[in-house]
Amino acid sequence: MSARLANISLGRTSLGRIPHVGSLGIILALLILGQLVNPSFLSPMNLWAVLSVSALLAVASAGQTLVIISGNQGIDLSVGSVMTLTALIVSGMAGSSDAAVPMALAVVLGLGTLIGLANGIGARFLGLYPLVVTLGGSFVVEGLGLVYARSRPPQMPGPMIENIGIGRFLGIPWLVLIGAVVTVAMTLLLRKSRYGRQLYLVGSNIRAASAAGIPVTRVLLTTWAASGFLAAFAGVLLYGYVASANLSVGAPYTMMSIAAAVIGGTALSGGAGSFVGTVLGAVIFSLITNLLIMLGLGPALRYAISGLVLILVLFATSRDAR
């Protein structure tokens, strides 16, 4: 899809063959625009900040990308609520000390995987639409968060979690490093692993996949479990980044993760897409928000304008074929 944009704007030159040229062009335009608006836009500090937010969003969108590629109407509306729940649980279990962090991590990652698996079972075995299952699931997960938060009110994170959220290693924010590792791992998973090959095939035609002997159910359940796991992991990062947990901290990430994946070229019809694309989508989304903050706009107008820009980006990258 981004290649299509390139064909339009660049007149079918060889540039159209560069992967993600559409997304890269938008990013370049946003960077130039940002610098024109505010000379400190391209300062290392601001760029690291944007990259950190992008990395967080990219990790939150990783599971979403897998689910959307898996096709069959796959979409995960429980990402935000899982992130909220994990932030609340890590906060409640670990408190402000580091001692219980490993235990808390094990619990939330396991719980996230289970929630994803439950979504997958609903979608695969009950034949319900993923949109509906995960919508209902997100009510339940939010409810769990509410119940948990009553018994263990959220606290400030301990040094380890906080360091992951806002600290740096060799001058590079931990979030960016983690995002890079996740990007490499996801790309290897999609491009090189057996699971990755199977995922694209299942996503593009599930009947053909089962006729070719691909274990469709295993691929789909793995995908959903991975989505829950990755959302839980993103929730931990979010808790570190925001340095507090509340009942709606993860909510915006549900839709932002879908937007990042789709802007990045993942087809909602399934069977096509890449994680690098999603990362670029996340960068675009974060750059827009950052730019609007730099312009000194309040949250209300920021919402409105980022919505308008999202419409423009959608128009440029992902119009439905007739």
Add this chain to the structure above:
Amino acid sequence: MTLVLDGITRVFGPVRALDDVSLTVGPGECRALYGGNGSGKSTLAKIASGTLAPDTGRVLVDDRPLGRADPARARSLGVGMTFQELSLIPLLTAGENVVLTDMPGRAGLLRDTARADQMAQAALAPVGLAGRRDLPVSILQTGEKYLIELAKALQSRPRWLIIDELTATMHASEVDVFAGLLADHLAQGGGALFVSHRLPELRRFCDTISVLRNGKLVFDGALAGVGDDELVKWAGGGHRDAPALMAPARDGEVRVKAKAIRPLPHAQPLDLDFRAGEITGIGGLPDQGQKQVLRLLAGLRAPSPGESVSLDGETLPLGSAAAMAAKGISFVSGDRDEMVFAPRSIRENMLAPFAAMRGLKMPSDAEITAALERLSTRHAGISRPIGGLSGGNQQKILVARCLLLNPRLILAEDCTKGIDVAARNDVHHLLRELAHVQGTTVIVTSSDDQELAELCDRVLVLDGGRMIAELARAEGRLDAQAIVSAYMKQERAA
């Protein structure tokens, strides 16, 4: 008063689907549009009916141009089309479908259900389906759907009728209904463009013919003066091959033993053996259990109690396509919706079974290309999406996929459905080579008795899930006539 297609060119990606094609249909004329798969005849039909716009060239309906893709305008100019893939909305009733576009309204807004029902009745009566107008289309039979598609196209009383492969799945009696309606249409001064690759039907309905090959018009003239051989040669670029000489089937050992299988739920259990190096066909009237046998062996149907299958003495884990594929069983179907990963590349489509199984060496690009060449498949690079190719070429790729696997058992379900003669011959040749040279066991089903007779060493005829005849080539008893009389005898007895 003519339908004129003038210098039509249409390009899809790297493929030139139509190249400067012109033809004319006059009043009372039924013109055949003939050609192999991927020759562009369906594309041309869609352009004539306004569902596609040509890149260059124009369509003139009674001297008025059609312009951009707009079926509604084509309809208002008097063009009606029946679609091969149907234009009926499954959830609406037959009656609602037939009058959908011209639904009568009160005050232009509300439906006038009484009048709509009258209109539907009037439109469906000629095809004999007025009694079905309250049923949702989704539950009707295929032949009925195509007749309703015809009634829908005729409902707007078009002067020009475009008919795309309407009769392919109709019963003989339904074809007769169509023949009557077409004759009326022509008698009233209408014209028709009849798209098909079945020569007997073309000869029955049409007087003139346009033949397409690879998007180019290669012949245009009266149908009476040309013979079948010439038409096939023009369309396919080659003679319709006589069946290649059979290597006599070696007396291979029994490779597949199917025990107590039930092709249909209430049928008697059946034992079947299949030998190495042998092509066995399973024939009969439609839906007598042929599919179920094949799908059981492919792991695509859950076994009923008591059914068991062994391959080279090893009992197979029925009910799991993945497990069966791992045992060296390869399944290919003519139902491309069930076989093709349209957005993915040719390479990925070829490698799909390798992605399914552990412990197999991935074939190299050179091996993939070599396999494709053995079937002389046309493609513009194996990294391109398979979805951009014609149906026939997609089908060849699926068959070529079996080559890479080197399977012990190939199951081919109507695997030449809807592909042209040349491609069909390529596929047959390859299956024979696999069986007779490499010793693979091949089991095929086909709705085409001629195909079974040409291809197979042995044909089993099923009726109601029972085996009613076994015809072996070695015993000199195998030809299409023998297959037909086997199941027709059964019918008469019933």
Add this chain to the structure above:
Amino acid sequence: MMLRQIWSHSSFPAGVLAALALIFALSVNPGLLTTGSMIGWSTSQLGLWTAVLGQTLALMGRGIDLSIGSAVSLVNVSAIALFEAGWPLTAVVPATLVLGLAIGALNGALVGGLRLNPLLATFATSFVLLGLALQIRPAPGGMAPMPAVMFLNGASWGIPNAMLLFVLVLLLWALIAASLFWIRLRAVGTDPVRAWNSGLPVQWLKFGSYTLAGLFTGLSGLFVTLCVGAGDPLFAQPYTLLTIAGAVIGGVALNGGSGSGYGAVLGAVFVGLTSDIALGIGISPFFQQLIVGCVLLVGLAIVVLSGRWLQQKSNAALITASAHRGERA
């Protein structure tokens, strides 16, 4: 024959669920039947019931509207702003409806005109609309004219006025369901390509479905304004997800073409009742959402699975019936 038509209807499971929930609610709290309680219940739900009809329109054409919550909020705060600017009720009512239609037309232009993916396009407009709503009124406040608020929180002949108004809304819906537009929209929702091949103006019909949905959004915003009596940019935010849940429980298919507005309303009634019941039986508010979520999930599973089964049975019955008719003919 009649019986089969009832249980094979797409909204049958939702009707059963809503009835069961109502019986349960009444057994928990018999006082619910008093006019006072009925007024409270219907005014709190009127906005959702109306909005779910808008969602149904969007879903019917194989779309979805993720901006409904924000749109209702924007109409709500705009209406209050107009009241504060001194506009009379007679001017504010048409203004809110026009605003609703305009929002719907915007979504329709994106989905039908520019052919953007409905999920993402309406998600993007939800940002725009919420941003505008927050800009107009960052925090709850303002006041609607007292007589109108009193009217909506009142009753005539013992029936809450909110319910009477909703009967009018349902009449409007009946007109839509009997229209040419509706059957064509169903055709588009079932299969856009075939609908286009049949000569239907697919993109215009999609545009129309969102624009009409906007009318219901506008009405919903108006009702929320007069029921709550104030402007609140976040009050209606949950409507987006609640309308989807309600419509799906009510038998509206997410892939377009089937379902009915009445079923969607029954679904929304059920969704609304679950939280009322949870409150009524004294569940701690902290557990409420968990319970409601579980009930919703179970409800969804029941509706979808039973709907599929009933549809199969009814198709089989139809085939048999038509075979008999064929023999007689």
